Amino acid sequence: MDRQRLIDAYWEQYRLSTSGDRGERLRLDEWFWAWEDVERAVHDADGDVVELLVALAEAAPDGARGYVGAGPIENLIDRHGARFVDQIDDAARRSAPFRTALRSVSYGENVDRAVVARLQRFGRSP
DSSP: OOHHHHHHHHHHHHHHHTOSOHHHHHTGGGGHHHHHHHHHHHHHTOTTHHHHHHHHHHHOOTTOHHHHIIIIIHHHHHHHHHHHHHHHHHHHHHOHHHHHHHTTOOOOTTSOHHHHHHHHTTOOOO
């Protein structure tokens, strides 16, 4: 699938889910596939998943970076943190939007404490 199409659809799903318009919220199911595809990519932990998450963070609408941080980024760290810590660290150093999203992650008890220490240096959400 075209990555840009997935990113656009993911953020359309988010927009609809947070809309104050009931008619828009009723269209949410049309876009749910994008959320599922991102979650599947995180679950399967394919090699370019961090780049997908960077692209999502960089395309996030104003105020929505926490959604990707507390969602798929947090899930990747929870499930595969030790495997991807180098890539996540590199992404946080080179991308301010990704770094902002990373600050919304809540680190679970099962995440290696060395991974937590390394990534928390980028800051935490206030």
